Amino acid sequence: MAGGPFGSLARYVSLSGLHTKTRMTTSIEPQDAAVLPQPEQTFPELTEEQIARVAAQGRTRRVEAGEVLAAAGAQVAHFYVVRSGAVEAVQRKDNGDIRVRTIRPGQFTGEVSILSGRPALVSIRVCDSGEVIELERARLLDLVQTDAELSEIFVRAFLLRRVALITGGFSDVVLVGSNHSSDTLRIKEFLTRNGHPYTSIDPDRDSGIQELLDQFRFSMADLPVLICRGTAVLRNPTNREVADCLGFNEGIDQDHVRDVVIVGAGPAGLAAAVYAASEGLDVLVIESNAPGGQAGTSSRIENYLGFPSGISGGDLTGRAYTQAQKFGAKLAVAETATHLDCAPGTYKIDVDDGRTIRARTIVIATGAEYRKLPLPNITQFEGAGIYYGATFIESQLCEGEEVIVVGGGNSAGQAAVFLSQTARKVHMLIRSRGLAATMSRYLIRRIEESPKIELRTCTEITSLEGDGHLERVAWRKDQEAGETRDIRHVFVMTGAKPSTGWLSGCVALDDQGFVKTGPAISAEELAATKWPLSRPPQLLETTRPGVFAVGDVRAGNIKRVASAVGEGSIAISFVHQALQA
Ligand SMILES: Cc1cc2nc3c(=O)[nH]c(=O)nc-3n(C[C@H](O)[C@H](O)[C@H](O)COP(=O)(O)OP(=O)(O)OC[C@H]3O[C@@H](n4cnc5c(N)ncnc54)[C@H](O)[C@@H]3O)c2cc1C
Numbered sequence: 001m002a003g004g005p006f007g008s009l010a011r012y013v014s015l016s017g018l019h020t021k022t023r024m025t026t027s028i029e030p031q032d033a034a035v036l037p038q039p040e041q042t043f044p045e046l047t048e049e050q051i052a053r054v055a056a057q058g059r060t061r062r063v064e065a066g067e068v069l070a071a072a073g074a075q076v077a078h079f080y081v082v083r084s085g086a087v088e089a090v091q092r093k094d095n096g097d098i099r100v101r102t103i104r105p106g107q108f109t110g111e112v113s114i115l116s117g118r119p120a121l122v123s124i125r126v127c128d129s130g131e132v133i134e135l136e137r138a139r140l141l142d143l144v145q146t147d148a149e150l151s152e153i154f155v156r157a158f159l160l161r162r163v164a165l166i167t168g169g170f171s172d173v174v175l176v177g178s179n180h181s182s183d184t185l186r187i188k189e190f191l192t193r194n195g196h197p198y199t200s201i202d203p204d205r206d207s208g209i210q211e212l213l214d215q216f217r218f219s220m221a222d223l224p225v226l227i228c229r230g231t232a233v234l235r236n237p238t239n240r241e242v243a244d245c246l247g248f249n250e251g252i253d254q255d256h257v258r259d260v261v262i263v264g265a266g267p268a269g270l271a272a273a274v275y276a277a278s279e280g281l282d283v284l285v286i287e288s289n290a291p292g293g294q295a296g297t298s299s300r301i302e303n304y305l306g307f308p309s310g311i312s313g314g315d316l317t318g319r320a321y322t323q324a325q326k327f328g329a330k331l332a333v334a335e336t337a338t339h340l341d342c343a344p345g346t347y348k349i350d351v352d353d354g355r356t357i358r359a360r361t362i363v364i365a366t367g368a369e370y371r372k373l374p375l376p377n378i379t380q381f382e383g384a385g386i387y388y389g390a391t392f393i394e395s396q397l398c399e400g401e402e403v404i405v406v407g408g409g410n411s412a413g414q415a416a417v418f419l420s421q422t423a424r425k426v427h428m429l430i431r432s433r434g435l436a437a438t439m440s441r442y443l444i445r446r447i448e449e450s451p452k453i454e455l456r457t458c459t460e461i462t463s464l465e466g467d468g469h470l471e472r473v474a475w476r477k478d479q480e481a482g483e484t485r486d487i488r489h490v491f492v493m494t495g496a497k498p499s500t501g502w503l504s505g506c507v508a509l510d511d512q513g514f515v516k517t518g519p520a521i522s523a524e525e526l527a528a529t530k531w532p533l534s535r536p537p538q539l540l541e542t543t544r545p546g547v548f549a550v551g552d553v554r555a556g557n558i559k560r561v562a563s564a565v566g567e568g569s570i571a572i573s574f575v576h577q578a579l580q581a
Helices: 007-016 048-055 112-116 137-146 148-167 182-193 209-215 239-246 267-278 313-326 392-397 410-419 441-449 523-528 561-580
Strands: 059-063 068-070 078-093 096-103 123-136 173-176 199-201 225-228 232-235 258-263 283-286 330-332 337-341 347-351 356-364 368-370 402-406 425-429 453-456 459-467 469-477 483-485 490-492 496-498 547-549
Touching (some): 048 123, 048 148, 059 078, 068 078, 112 137, 112 148, 137 313, 148 313, 173 182, 173 209, 232 239, 258 267, 258 561, 313 330, 356 561, 410 425, 425 459
Parallel strands (some): 173 199, 402 490
Antiparallel strands (some): 225 232, 337 347, 347 356, 368 496
16 A cells, blocks of 8 residues: 555555454444544644634634534535634444544644545534634635645645544445455555545455445445445446546536646656646646556655655655645546647647547656566456555565566566565566666665575566466576466566557657657657747657657656656746747
């Protein structure tokens, strides 16, 4: 679960056994039930001076006990500061409401949903009559962008409250599915990367599951099943269906012409979103999966500036996601760009749900997809023994077992070191004679020093076997006879190819399919795409004016988080110039 915005704390949830049916039927507790890591920061009391600054943006009104100020499942419309009396955050359960927290005078409502515009996870109800200051959500967002002191207090509290909801098991989603199912893992990953709390039940471990399935008229054969807000029941839903059910994209107007549409929410797209939104542009990001990109699958990034002890890719990109939302960027998840129409005038992007999004400028940040091993049955084991990322979720699956990591780059090195903390043994398979040419020295040293990692040079996997889940792997070294081992987990870290299929021939690509920009574009390529301006393309501009490419998808890019973030950030200055032209 390292791949989530609230990674380190969220990890506790899946470990702690809170993801069980028992937790779901917790009886109503008299005390506030949320687990608070830092109570004084999670529910701070504003000073009179701070309250006055909030009051100037809204209205003060009387509220009566029992009045519902916000309903779980509905979009958050207002933010409240309690002046007198008290309000409570409650979550509805089968057997009554659970009070998550009482909010007293000087304290305020809200958690991450109020920034993102997604539906609320809890209801807000008045428990003691009194007075509140009421602000429309848009006014709160203005305040967060203009008042640095209040912004810090609010955003920190919203994040800590979401963490408290996750750790306290306050979820409106129950996922029933085996950890050995690739679809269960996919849905978990999607929810985690979206920072959405969920309760998970593994039928392999929880024998009482049939009762719950009967309640919703499902059988074991229907798994994985997602119970969404206690009402909708989805059988093996796509990520899009999960997003729709939980209202992830609600409230995002995708019809008007945007200043800039960013395609892809990896580090490059998120950086572009933060800069575009903070500089006042009307920005929409569309992301085919969930925020994070490849970086979101990295267990620990140690070479990103400012994090001397390293940071998981999920935590880094999760923070960037919240930051982009804080500045007002809109981010639609589980939406894939399928076609770019680059006829002069407004650019149009077709999305896989049949909609067309229009933009005055575009930032292509679609990065790269993992390369697969050339084995005929590999897709059959994806998520069931074959993985393309090594996050907390996967590391738990192979605890105490032998695993294989394929690849000799930094991502493979990180995965091997990370997995060696939980696995019994890590076999690292590379085709070359050594790691020196492809991996950073610090990782090579850790691999050499780890008694659990065995480097196997000049070695390739030749076959995979198993019934449902991977059970055996055969490999061969040079011309020697092959060897078969009972290994159930293989991590494939063999690089990536650019995600440029959707560009529909609009922009010039290099011979490997990466997008060419600025000085890399030849005069012939400009002529072929009928470049209409007297100036040449800007540094990150493609063969279409106002269409930019950043990060791993760009030809000549250095495939690192820092370069993706840097390019995403500076692209926005070129976007401003294009909009003014
Ligand atoms: C396991 C691993 C470990 C790594 N470790 C490090 C490290 O330690 N240090 C380091 O500097 N770098 C590391 N990297 C490399 C780094 O993660 C990448 O360079 C970086 O993520 C590139 O960012 P990006 O935004 O350009 O592209 P990506 O991260 O690839 O993001 C692209 C995004 O676009 C989305 N997308 C693709 N096509 C579409 C479409 N048609 N419509 C909508 N959305 C689309 C994808 O879903 C994805 O979210 C690692 C990579 C991996 C895989």
